[in-house]
Amino acid sequence: MAIRGILRPGEVCIRVMDKEKARRHYGEIMGLHEVLEEDDKLYFKCWDEWDHHSVVLRVTDRPGMDYLAFKVYSDAGLDDLEAKLKGRDYEVEHIEAGVYPKSGRRIQFTLPTGHTMQFYAEKEQLGNTMGAHNPGVIPDDGVVRGVETPGLDHILLGGQDIDACLELFTELFDFDFVEQLIDAESKMKLAVFLSCSNKPHDIAFVRQPEDNKFHHASFRLENAADVVKAADRLGKYRVPIDVGPNRHGVTRGATIYFFDPSGNRNEVFAEGYVHYPDIPTLTWDTDELGAATFSQDFTPRQSFLEVLT
Template structure:
């Protein structure tokens, strides 16, 4: 079966309580556990114990976790990571609350990745028997679940090879400098589900986070999210807009620590047999679609 999804991200926050307030009351996550120096959150439509852990100190990503389908997958991936030249280590059950034993590895991109099979099951806010389409009363935006993350890597091609050859991901989109033989891979969008991507890597400093994204229902939810972000004085740094690349409907904002979040809906579906879509850097303005001329026109043009 292999990897099921991006299960969790641990990110740093300078001011844990202020950041808690944003994730709990602006985005509408549930705070499910407090430990000294750690806050655990889940979305209303998620089954597992948590998808977000806030840890103290600055901003950025501490680690991320991929949930696998079976214990046998852990052994298989551990061997594959070793064959790739990496140094996976076993992690014990309970090192992170509610998460069972797994495999931890530092990627060539500098990120710490964990593979795990077991995590405590809490269930969603609407359950499994005749569930309503959403909870009737819910604070803030009410994001339903973690969707994907975009990380930086010095060598995206190496990361793409690792995720496809060892971990069973497929590539939905690639950004290259040129389609010819001299073209260089700038970014890669990787999936194991039927979404446009579960993880993506773009060329940049090792170990950094560009953003992690939450799932919204549709374009109207993106618009409503923008209203709530504005009400709560959250810095909106892009959108609402439509991506050419992935066709996602989107808005980006910053949490109080400066970590970038995307609130995302409506992206193209994928399947393992679909061809990879290629974008070239000279056409990147079309990747972010409606707002591509916004800055230069809106802020510099008068008639």
Template sequence: MNEANIIRTGRAVLHVKDLEKARDFYIDSLGFIETESTETELYLRGLEEHNHHSLLLKEKNVAAVEVMSYKVYAESDLDVLHEQLTQEGLKPIWVEKGEQHAIGRTLRVQDHSGLPIEYYAEMDVVDRLLQRYDLYKGARVQRIDHFNNMVQDVEEAYGFYTEKLGFACSEYTATDEERIWAAWLHRKPSVHDVAFMNGVGPRLHHVGFWLSEPLALIHACDVLAAKGYAPSIERGPGRHGLSNAFFLYVRDPDGHRIELYNGDYLTSDPDFKPVRWSINDPMRGTFWGHEAPDSWFNEASIVLDVTTSQPVETKKPTIKQGKPQFVI
């Protein structure tokens, strides 16, 4: 069977409890562009993006993650994925064109880790605002970049995404016994479209958005502080050892974590070898040495079942014993 051509991270659909508070945070403070909105939905994109949205906020009673989406090359890739996921023992479901606004037919599935995943090929095209510098404000968000998820079994997630879905590994963290503690996987030629970290899961740790320069992160801090959101700045600014990226982590009014991200590197060469980090190396998380707060390790967003829309049960992480199952 042919392998589906997954292009990149596409969009996140998050549930928030107060859409107006979310609007103030995402648009007025971080600088997202509002494509359109209703009384209960807010469609956002970055300045560089030509698709209708990369972040959809829905007003609900409970803050949660409805789905994390990947864009595929063509409609036929969705059919390939449906067959492949079914053969894997999963239960993908179709959401037909017209059932969701501004996006074509999608395929949703609960992956092996219990994460709600969506694939799509078609989304409405809008004006790219890259050179509308008069609209730049806040963090001047350019585009969606990646998801980071906490899962019970990182090695299982690693195996499924690399062996079945064609993702490649750029960097990873290993224990002294060479267990995979965390892995950064990509389809586009950057460090990652998705990362998996050992932790209570399945949960979404954060959605990463690409910025044009490190100074945009600094300006975002100034704007957030001036607007009363200083407590929302959770970690950074700083530089990761893993990925080499300049980062800032912020929490929206509902606790969803957003990473503002800049400065990783090209991974397109076929002979690129994944970078190994020891779990005992303090520079892997923060190259400059300062520690992350406990909340960064312990808190994350709950995810929903794609069929029932109910929260997915979380479990404590497990590190398998014995020899590694996968060769990096």
């Protein structure tokens, strides 16, 4: 199936508490490119993203996520999504073009887990310095830097009613239910992994006692060797590590988890499998919680399961 509906998580707005520390973390260390500054906000893009920005940092007094916005393929897709949401009694707010910088109109609503989510179809494009005609294979010198992530990959959110989120994303938004972690005895879903693309997940939800919690934003890398190289860089700059280089059982992605200076978790992620819609949902249970989360040492981490912003 060609992707002609919801394309990807195109923008995440993360709350940070110190503008300069956040600028250094996401800019110099992670290697994102700062494209715009407002009084209380910084805007960044990853090098191989065409759109103007994918990460917005809002300076305030607490960490966490303000909103997550998915890009959709066409403006007509926004009307279609609005009709579907209203058909299930979701309140949908209209945000005019230009209210968010470089962005067309958006629709906004609240997920069953309390998170603010948006859809938009238009955003000014800056490109990746290679152009669209005879683009070559590597960008201009200096464009790839820091942790060298080419793009935002996926977002993991925490809240209570992840079953309702699963239904919303699969039935209304046409996402695939790719993987799940369930309690071995009660069979209750503890985490669900959803894709609108060939990626093993574009968004995931983990069951948490408190709604509207942010687990992490994940940035793509090319391969596991790049994940090890990222670990060297994160260590050099004394970035607090949650879980060092490892591989998830769920999604099979090579991973590192670490924290930005405000305590928000970031991930670098590479090599998850290619997902197709005809592949059955993969299920892990808590008897294999260690291998499901971190397959190389099959050891669950308490901080990974419990620390959210």
